[in-house]
Structures are given as structure tokens and as C-alpha cells.
Amino acid sequence: xxxxxxxxxxxxxxxxxxxxxxxxxxxxxxxxxxxxxxxxxxxxxxxxxxxxxxxxxxxxxxxxxxxxxxxxxxxxxxxxxxxxxxxxxxxxxxxxxxxxxxxxxxxxxxxxxxxxxxxxxxxxxxxxxxxxxxxxxxxxxxxxxxxxxxxxxxxxxxxxxxxxxxxxxxxxxxxxxxxxxxxxxxxxxxxxxxxxxxxxxxxxxxxxxxxxxxxxxxxxxxxxxxxxxxxxxxxxxxxxxxxxxxxxxxxxxxxxxxxxxxxxxxxxxxxxxxxxxxxxxxxxxxxxxxxxxxxxxxxxxxxxxxxxxxxxxxxxxxxxxxxxxxxxxxxxxxxxxxxxxxxxxxx
Amino acid sequence: xxxxxxxxxxxxxxxxxxxxxxxxxxxxxxxxxxxxxxxxxxxxxxxxxxxxxxxxxxxxxxxxxxxxxxxxxxxxxxxxxxxxxxxxxxxxxxxxxxxxxxxxxxxxxxxxxxxxxxxxxxxxxxxxxxxxxxxxxxxxxxxxxxxxxxxxxxxxxxxxxxxxxxxxxxxxxxxxxxxxxxxxxxxxxxxxxxxxxxxxxxxxxxxxxxxxxxxxxxxxxxxxxxxxxxxxxxxxxxxxxxxxxxxxxxxxxxxxxxxxxxxxxxxxxxxxxxxxxxxxxxxxxxxxxxxxxxxxxxxxxxxxxxxxxxxxxxxxxxxxxxxxxxxxxxxxxxxxxxxxxxxxxxx
DNA sequence: GTCTGGCACTCTCGATCGACGAGTGCCAAG
DNA sequence: CTTGGCACTCGTCGATCGAGAGTGCCAGAC
Numbered sequence: 001x002x003x004x005x006x007x008x009x010x011x012x013x014x015x016x017x018x019x020x021x022x023x024x025x026x027x028x029x030x031x032x033x034x035x036x037x038x039x040x041x042x043x044x045x046x047x048x049x050x051x052x053x054x055x056x057x058x059x060x061x062x063x064x065x066x067x068x069x070x071x072x073x074x075x076x077x078x079x080x081x082x083x084x085x086x087x088x089x090x091x092x093x094x095x096x097x098x099x100x101x102x103x104x105x106x107x108x109x110x111x112x113x114x115x116x117x118x119x120x121x122x123x124x125x126x127x128x129x130x131x132x133x134x135x136x137x138x139x140x141x142x143x144x145x146x147x148x149x150x151x152x153x154x155x156x157x158x159x160x161x162x163x164x165x166x167x168x169x170x171x172x173x174x175x176x177x178x179x180x181x182x183x184x185x186x187x188x189x190x191x192x193x194x195x196x197x198x199x200x201x202x203x204x205x206x207x208x209x210x211x212x213x214x215x216x217x218x219x220x221x222x223x224x225x226x227x228x229x230x231x232x233x234x235x236x237x238x239x240x241x242x243x244x245x246x247x248x249x250x251x252x253x254x255x256x257x258x259x260x261x262x263x264x265x266x267x268x269x270x271x272x273x274x275x276x277x278x279x280x281x282x283x284x285x286x287x288x289x290x291x292x293x294x295x296x297x298x299x300x301x302x303x304x305x306x307x308x309x310x311x312x313x314x315x316x317x318x319x320x321x322x323x324x325x326x327x328x329x330x331x332x333x334x335x336x337x338x339x340x341x342x343x344x345x346x347x
Numbered sequence: 348x349x350x351x352x353x354x355x356x357x358x359x360x361x362x363x364x365x366x367x368x369x370x371x372x373x374x375x376x377x378x379x380x381x382x383x384x385x386x387x388x389x390x391x392x393x394x395x396x397x398x399x400x401x402x403x404x405x406x407x408x409x410x411x412x413x414x415x416x417x418x419x420x421x422x423x424x425x426x427x428x429x430x431x432x433x434x435x436x437x438x439x440x441x442x443x444x445x446x447x448x449x450x451x452x453x454x455x456x457x458x459x460x461x462x463x464x465x466x467x468x469x470x471x472x473x474x475x476x477x478x479x480x481x482x483x484x485x486x487x488x489x490x491x492x493x494x495x496x497x498x499x500x501x502x503x504x505x506x507x508x509x510x511x512x513x514x515x516x517x518x519x520x521x522x523x524x525x526x527x528x529x530x531x532x533x534x535x536x537x538x539x540x541x542x543x544x545x546x547x548x549x550x551x552x553x554x555x556x557x558x559x560x561x562x563x564x565x566x567x568x569x570x571x572x573x574x575x576x577x578x579x580x581x582x583x584x585x586x587x588x589x590x591x592x593x594x595x596x597x598x599x600x601x602x603x604x605x606x607x608x609x610x611x612x613x614x615x616x617x618x619x620x621x622x623x624x625x626x627x628x629x630x631x632x633x634x635x636x637x638x639x640x641x642x643x644x645x646x647x648x649x650x651x652x653x654x655x656x657x658x659x660x661x662x663x664x665x666x667x668x669x670x671x672x673x674x675x676x677x678x679x680x681x682x683x684x685x686x687x688x689x690x691x692x693x694x
Numbered sequence: 695g696t697c698t699g700g701c702a703c704t705c706t707c708g709a710t711c712g713a714c715g716a717g718t719g720c721c722a723a724g
Numbered sequence: 725c726t727t728g729g730c731a732c733t734c735g736t737c738g739a740t741c742g743a744g745a746g747t748g749c750c751a752g753a754c
Contacts, residue, residue, distance in 0.1 A: 025717050038727050043718070061717045061734050100571070101506045135486045139498055147448075149496060149504060151486055157496060159448045159504045224447070239586055240608055243601030250597065254590030261587055372746050385698050390747065408705045408746045 008035060009045045010054055011078040014066050018322050021246045023063030068285035068319060071297070075282050075323050082324040084332050092116070096336050102126070102155035106235055109313065109337050114238025116329045119317035120260065122300070124270055125233040126154035126310040126341070133188045133196045138181045138218065143169045146177070146214075148221050152193065154310055154341055162221045164214040176211055180218060183207075197223055232267045236260060238315075245318050252295050259292035260316075269293075270300055270312045277302045277309045280327045285319040295319060299326050303334040305342045313337065355382060356392045357401055358425040361413050365669050368593045370410030415632035415666060418644070422629050422670050429671040431679050439463070443683050449473075449502035453582055456660065456684050461585025463676045466664035467607065469647070471617055472580040473501035473657040473688070480535045480543045485528045485565065490516045493524070493561075495568050499540065501657055501688055509568045511561040523558055527565060530554075544570055579614045583607060585662075592665050599642050606639035607663075616640075617647055617659045624649045624656045627674045632666040642666060646673050650681040652689045660684065 012033045016024040026039040026046060035042065046064055049055045054070035057063070066074065084092075095112050099105040106123050113121035131152035139147040144167055150158045167173050187203055188196035200219045207215045239260070242253050260266065269290055274281040283298040293316070300314025314330055359380045363371040373386040373393060382389065393411055396402045401417035404410070413421065431439075442459050446452040453470050460468035478499035486494040491514055497505045514520050534550055535543035547566045554562045586607070589600050607613065616637055621628040630645045640663070647661025661677055 023717095027717075040719095040727050040729090041725085044726085047719080057718085059734060061715085061732090063717070100568075101508055103506070134488070134494075137484045137486070137496065139482045139484070141481070141502075147481075147498065147502070149484065149498065151494065151496065151506075155488075155494070155506070155508065157504060157506045159450070159498075159502070161448055161502065221447075237608065240601060240604035243604055253600070254587060257587035257590055261584065370746090374746075387698050387700090387748095388696085390749095391697085394748075404747085406705060408703090408744090410746070 005035070005037070006045045006049060007073070007078060008033075009042055010049055010066070010070060011074060013046075013049075013055060013064055014071065014074045014078070017065055018320055021320065023058055023065050025063035028063070066320075068287065071284045071319055071323070072287070075284070075327075079324045081280065081327045081331065084328050088116075088329075089332065092332055092336055096340055099340065102157070105155075105337065105340060109333060110235045110237040113313065113315055113329065113333050114241065116333070117315045117317070117326050118238070118244065119241050119315045119321065119326070120236065120238045121313070121315050122266065122270060122298075123235050123313040124267060124311040125235070126152075126156050126304065128152060128156070128158070128193050128231050130193075130304075130308060130310045131156065132190065132192050135189055136181070136184050136222070138177050140168045140173075140177060143167050146218065148218055150222060154305070160221045160224070162217045164217050166214060176214060180211070180215055183215075184218065184222075234263050234267055234270065241317070246320070249295070249318050252292075255292035256296060256316075259290055262290075265290055269298065270314065273300065273302055273309075273312060280331050281314075282323065282327065297321055297323075299323070299330050301330050301334040303338045303341070305338060310341075352382070352384070353392045353396060354420070354425060355380075356389055357396055357413070357417060358421060360393075360396075360402060360411055361418065361421045361425070364412060365667055368667065370405055370412050372410035375410070413667075415634065418631045418666055418670070419634070422631070422674075426671045428627065428674045428678065431675050435463075435676075436679065439679055439683055443687055446687065449504070452502075452684065452687060456680060457582045457584040460660065460662055460676065460680050461588065463680070464662045464664070464673050465585070465588050465591065466662045466668065466673070467583060467585045467588060468660070468662050469613065469617060469645075470582050470660040471614060471658040472582070473499075473503050473651065475499060475503065475505070475540050475578050477540075477651075477655060477657045478503065479537065479539050482536055483528070483531050483569070485524050487515045487520075487524060490514050493565065495565055497569060501652070507568045507571070509564045511564050513561060523561060527558070527562055530562075531565065531569075581610050581614050581617065588664070593667070596642070596665050599639075602639035603643060603663075606637055609637075612637050616645065617661060620647065620649055620656075620659060627678050628661075629670065629674065644668055644670075646670070646677050648677050648681040650685045650688070652685060657688075 009029070012029055012035065013024050016029065016032060026042040029035070029042055030037070030039050046055065049070070050057065050064065053067055054073055055064040056067045058065060092112060096105065096108055099108050106125060110121045110123040113123070131154050133150070134153050135151045137149040137151070139149065141147050141161060144164055146162055146164050146168065148160045148162065168177055183203060184200060187199045191199065200222060204212060204215050204219055239257065242256060243250070269288070280299060280301045285297060286294050288294055288296070288298060295318065296316050297319045298314055298316050300312050302309030302312045304310030313334055315326060317326070356376070359376055359382065360371050363376065363379060373389040376382070376389055377384070377386050393402065397404065397411065400414055401420055402411040403414045405412060439459065443452065443455055446455050453472060457468045457470040460470070478501050480497070481500050482498045484496040484498070486496065488494045488508060491511055493509055493511050493515065495507050495509065515524055530550060531547060534546045538546065547569060551559060551562050551566055586604065589603060590597070616635070627646060627648045632644060633641050635641055635643070635645060642665065643663050644666045645661055645663050647659050649656030649659045651657030660681055662673060664673070
């Protein structure tokens with residue numbers, strides 16, 4: 001008994017099942033694939049595959065369905081990432097080129113991924129922690145409030161309003177704002193965010209007693225940007241694609257939608273990538289720790305300028321998905337987005 | 348035959364149907380409501396209501412279900428917006444107070460609305476067109492690129508990167524940026540966006556030949572902010588609540604999710620409010636022109652500082668919804684958000 | 695004139711049953 | 725080790741049937 005053939009059979013089962021959404025039997029298998037052996041032989045192989053826990057029969061007389069472990073073997077050993085057609089590549093490029101700013105890039109990316117894969121797309125905003133401060137702007141709002149606008153090298157912009165507790169609209173106030181603005185940019189501009197945060201904290205002590213409160217407010221607001229849950233943001237698209245999936249899936253759609261609204265857990269999930277940052281990571285069904293997503297697979301990859309990955313993106317769909325093409329799409333999009341970030345940043 | 352009683356019957360039908368999700372019959376009606384008449388009488392009234400097109404029987408021997416027209420009568424004439432409990436009011440306030448910036452306000456609002464009404468919540472970002480420019484910041488990116496950061500009075504911040512076509516990193520470049528920044532803020536700060544846009548366009552002509560290209564790039568990017576589809580943004584939450592609704596609804600969930608992803612049409616819908624800006628607007632089922640949303644109702648209201656409404660928010664759910672409490676929640680949230688915008692802006 | 699109880703009628707829903715078919719496991723032979 | 729054959733299992737589909745809910749209508753009461 002050749003193990004090779006058994007794996008061929010597994011591959012054929014996965015492929016057929018992905019295409020038809022129905023349990024696949026031995027007869028249909030030999031008809032659709034030229035395996036060179038008879039149905040009976042295939043049946044023997046299938047019995048073994050079932051023993052190994054790679055496939056499973058919903059009931060006595062239905063065909064077989066791959067288990068999560070079966071998909072895992074398929075993804076790891078039986079499939080190659082299918083390269084996209086040049087037309088598809090071009091379409092991706094064109095669609096993303098038009099973006100005018102980071103929000104737009106993220107927005108277009110998530111829509112693109114969703115329509116490309118016909119699944120739910122997930123795109124994380126570039127993490128602040130892993131970015132470099134480009135500029136910090138202070139804009140007076142009302143008499144004592146200050147809007148702090150933080151601009152980082154990925155093009156991401158964060159804002160925050162603080163109450164400085166003193167009048168800023170008079171001449172001394174304006175001078176204070178100008179001086180604070182100059183001093184924080186002096187130490188923070190061009191510096192990795194985390195470094196900037198500590199430098200800024202030290203800066204507070206150097207400030208005159210009178211102005212310290214204002215400086216303090218600004219610095220702590222900037223520090224907050226890291227801690228706050230808003231540091232990490234995620235955007236979704238293509239939820240409608242969940243409804244398109246098979247009827248068996250319809251039932252679980254509620255929990256899935258709920259899980260998708262928990263951005264915090266979603267981000268944690270997205271953050272757990274494989275070791276090699278240049279590889280697409282696949283999490284299949286129950287490999288996934290999040291309640292509600294155990295009948296889905298997540299195909300994700302990091303993106304970002306240069307070697308450093310500043311965030312992740314991916315798609316989520318039923319475990320019965322076309323892994324090779326999905327993985328190809330995710331990888332292609334991640335690479336394009338990385339390129340675009342590179343262009344837009346050019347320190 | 349009293350028309351009054353017929354309307355009481357309609358009200359009772361709507362209330363029961365909303366609660367039980369099942370067609371309501373004459374017998375159940377007299378049991379649950381003290382109408383003071385017998386089931387037979389109610390049946391006669393129901394026959395008339397059906398003639399008027401306000402209710403409808405799914406089949407001969409099931410109870411009656413309100414039609415869209417029936418809900419319309421209910422909303423317009425038979426129900427009062429149910430005031431929220433003081434606890435609820437407090438919870439709304441507390442939840443929204445914590446917001447640190449506009450993104451956060453919008454984010455919290457949409458989540459709050461979704462969990463309050465257990466339906467899909469929709470919140471539009473304050474329109475730029477109806478806002479006032481507070482400050483425009485220019486930040487050099489790379490050697491020839493410029494990031495333009497537009498800050499308006501609602502706290503909304505928009506960014507955009509343009510290529511000025513000339514080196515900005517040398518001394519003359521820096522001087523140019525400073526001068527452009529000063530001049531555009533001089534004419535634009537504190538001015539309604541639309542006015543600022545025209546003033547800025549005029550400004551281009553006053554600039555020296557040499558620097559005109561740079562000024563031109565900045566001004567046209569700012570002008571774009573208006574035209575681009577990004578001018579209007581919308582945020583959703585609570586899609587999972589769609590799955591929670593009755594089983595009859597599950598089938599239509601796909602088209603609904605699709606319609607929700609069409610932000611442009613969604614925005615158009617949200618923009619069509621009633622005449623009185625202080626009133627909750629309700630669009631019921633087929634009153635709604637958007638394909639896919641014809642089995643849903645939209646309860647919406649404008650919000651914004653002062654008398655001017657800068658945007659809308661609302662919730663979307665099955666036509667069979669609890670209108671009085673939903674309307675109350677939407678109104679309460681809209682008012683709170685308006686208040687918060689007022690506080691944060693205080694020109 | 696309006697309301698009410700009674701009654702026959704209609705229609706859906708759920709359970710039951712049986713035929714059908716797909717698919718399997720096993721076995722004996724190649 | 726492979727293959728064709730064969731008996732067996734089990735879920736699906738369709739038809740049938742009874743129960744129950746709800747109605748419309750009518751004749752009588754107020």
C-alpha cells in the first residue's frame with residue numbers, strides 16, 4: 001500500500017469537496033480523477049485515511065469529508081500556492097494605486113481582498129508601536145483644549161483632544177503651544193514611537209514649573225495612544241460573503257459575525273503569525289482558539305515596509321475553502337500593500 | 348363600528364407580533380389585551396383592517412401580520428416614543444463620555460446603538476461640507492511629498508499626501524512650506540469649508556510663478572476632499588444581530604449584508620431625513636428604495652452641534668421591530684452625541 | 695345596528711412510512 | 725495488493741394523514 005496514493009486520494013477528496021460542497025464518495029472520485037485504480041482500492045485507502053483522522057464520514061452512507069487535520073495535511077504537503085494570472089495582478093495593482101491616503105489604502109485593501117476571495121477580509125492598521133514618529137502637531141481647540149495630531153511614517157494619523165487646564169488663546173498661551181510643539185518634535189520626530197514615548201516622558205521634567213502641566217497633558221495623551229485599545233485597529237469587509245457559503249454554514253453565521261465584532265480578539269488572532277514573515281499563515285478550524293470561529297479558517301500574512309512587518313491582513317472563510325488560490329490572493333495583496341507603504345514613506 | 352377600536356386592534360396586533368414573531372389570531376388577541384369585545388368582533392375588525400391593507404394573512408388559517416402600511420399607521424398614530432429609564436440614560440452618557448477623539452466618539456456611538464437596540468447600527472461621520480475649517484497642517488514626507496492634514500470643527504481629521512513636484516527638504520523648500528501653510532490658514536481657518544475651498548482657489552493666483560505649482564497641488568488636494576467619496580463616511584456595527592432575528596429573516600440576511608456594504612447607497616438613504624431635524628425618521632420596509640433592504644426598517648435621526656445637523660445616525664432592523672423603544676434609543680443617542688460634539692468644539 | 699357564540703371549512707405543520715439510492719465494508723478471486 | 729461483486733446501512737424525498745389553529749359567516753341577542 002503506497003502512502004503516496006493515499007495522499008493523492010486525500011488531495012482529490014479535498015479538491016472535490018471544496019468544489020461541490022458535498023461529501024465525496026469513492027465512485028465519484030475515480031470518475032473525476034485519473035487515479036489509475038478502482039473504486040474498491042480507493043475505498044480501502046479512504047478507510048485508512050479515516051483511521052488517521054484525516055477524513056470523516058458524516059454518516060454511514062454518505063461520502064467522506066476532510067477533517068481539520070486533513071485540510072492541514074493538504075495545505076502543508078499537498079498543495080502549492082497557485083500563482084495569480086497576470087490580469088489579476090494588474091487589477092490588484094490598479095485598484096490599490098488610486099489610494100490617496102492610508103485610510104484609503106486600508107479601505108481599498110480590505111474591499112479588494114473580500115471581492116478577490118469572496119470571503120470575509122480583515123486588515124489591521126499599521127501598529128503604532130512598530131512605527132516611527134514623523135511629526136506631532138498641536139492645534140488649539142476652544143480656549144484651554146488642545147488637539148494633538150500624531151503622524152507616523154506609515155502615513156497613519158491619530159488625534160486626541162486634551163484639556164491643558166490653562167488659557168491658550170492669549171499671547172503667552174500661544175507662545176507656550178509653540179514652544180511645546182517645537183520641543184516635542186525636536187526629540188520625537190524621526191524616532192521610533194516607543195523611543196519617542198520615553199524621551200517625551202523625560203522631557204516633562206525639563207520644563208518650567210509653570211508650563212509643566214500643559215506639557216504633561218500632551219505627553220501623557222501621546223503615551224495613551226500606545227496603551228489604549230485604539231492603538232490597534234482593524235477593518236472588515238465582505239461579511240455578506242458568509243451568507244453565500246453552503247447552507248450548513250448558515251447556521252453558524254451568527255456566532256461568526258459576533259466573533260468578528262470582537263476586534264480585540266480578532267487582533268490577537270491576527271497577530272499570531274507563523275515564524276517566517278514572508279509566508280502565508282493558515283489557521284484551520286479548531287486550530288483556532290476563538291469561540292465562534294472554530295468552523296472557519298483564517299489565511300493571513302504580515303505586511304509592512306521593508307523587512308519589518310507593521311501589521312497583518314487576511315481573510316476568513318469556511319474551512320472548506322480553496323486554500324491555494326486564497327493563499328495566493330492574500331500573499332499578492334500583502335505584497336502590494338507593502339510596496340505602496342514603501343513608496344509613500346520614503347523617509 | 349368604531350374606527351377607534353379597529354385601530355386599537357391594529358395596535359394590539361403590532362405589539363403582539365413584535366413580541367412573539369408569530370402571526371396573531373383573534374383569540375390570542377382578546378386574551379392578551381382587554382379589548383372588551385369578543386373574538387368574533389375582533390375578527391370582523393381584522394377583516395376590515397385587511398381590506399384597508401394594514402394587515403395581511405400569510406395563509407388562510409394563520410393569524411394576521413401587519414403590513415408595511417400597518418406599521419406606518421402604528422408609528423404615526425398609535426405609538427408614543429417610549430422614554431428611556433434614567434438608568435439607561437446614565438449608561439449612555441457614561442459610555443460616550445469616555446471618548447478621546449472623534450473616531451472614538453463615532454466608534455463608541457455605533458457600538459452603543461447596536462447593543463442598545465440589538466440591531467444593526469449605522470453612524471455617519473460629520474460631513475466636511477457642513478463643517479468649519481479649524482486648521483490645516485502641512486507635513487513634509489520624503490523629499491517632494493507633502494502630507495496635508497485638515498482639521499475641522501467637529502474634530503474630524505482628514506489627511507492626504509500629494510507630490511509637489513519640487514524638493515522641499517532644503518532651506519528654500521522649508522520656507523515655501525512655511526509660507527504656504529501660513530497663507531492657507533490665514534484665509535481658511537475658522538471659515539466654513541465650502542467658503543474656504545473657494546477662497547483657497549483664488550489664493551493660487553496670488554502666488555509667485557515659481558511656487559504656484561506647490562500651492563496648486565495643496566489646494567486641489569483640499570478641494571478633492573469634498574468631491575471624493577471619502578467626504579462622507581459611515582460606520583456599522585451589530586451585524587451579528589441580524590442573525591439573531593427570526594428564522595424567516597435568516598434567508599434575507601445575505602442581501603441585507605450586501606446592501607450594507609454599499610456605503611454610498613447607505614449614505615444616500617441616511618441623508619434622506621424628514622423635514623423636522625429634531626424628529627426621529629422612520630422608513631419602513633418597502634418605503635425603502637434600496638434593493639435588499641425592503642424587508643427592513645431604518646430608524647434614523649440627524650445629529651450635530653447646535654441647530655445645524657452635520658450627519659445622521661440610526662439603526663436598521665427587521666420591519667417587525669419594537670418601534671417605540673428603538674426610536675427612543677436613537678433619539679437619546681443622537682442627542683448625546685450632539686452634546687458631546689458641542690463640548691468638544693466650543694469655537 | 696352592533697355584538698356574540700357556534701360551526702363548518704381551510705390550510706399549515708409535524709409525524710409516520712416506504713421506496714430509493716448512494717455509499718460502504720467485506721470477501722474471494724485475480 | 726488490487727478488483728469486482730454483493731449485502732447492508734442509512735439518510736433523503738415524497739406522499740399520506742391527523743391535529744390544531746384560525747377564519748368567515750350566520751343566526752340570534754342586546
